[in-house]
Amino acid sequence: MKTTVTLQIGNSDDKLTQSEWSTFVDLVDKAIRHSRSQLHFTGGSYPDAPWQNFCWVFLLSDEERESGTLYRMIHDLRKQFKQDSAAWTEGKTLFV
16 A cells, blocks of 8 residues: 655745755655655746745655655755755545
8 A cells, every 4th residue: 555645845944045955855856766656746836936845746655654764864854954844744645
C-alpha cells in the first residue's frame, strides 16, 4: 500500500538568498526522487510573487513511510537551511 504525501516548503521570511533557495528546493527534490516515491506533482509560487513556496505531491510506500528516512532527511534539510517548518501532510487519496 502507498500513502499520498503533500510536502510544502517556503521562504516567505526571506532568510534564504535566491541561490540558497534554489539549492534547498533541489536537495529536497533529490531526496524525494531518491526515495523512489511515485511523484505526481511539483510546483512553486509565481516568479513575481513576494514570497517563495514549492510543493510536491507523491506516493510513498508503507515501507519507506515506516522507516521515516525521507521524513528525517526533509527535517535535516529544513534545519540546515534555517527554515522554521516544512508542511508534511499524509493521507489516503480517494477518487471521486
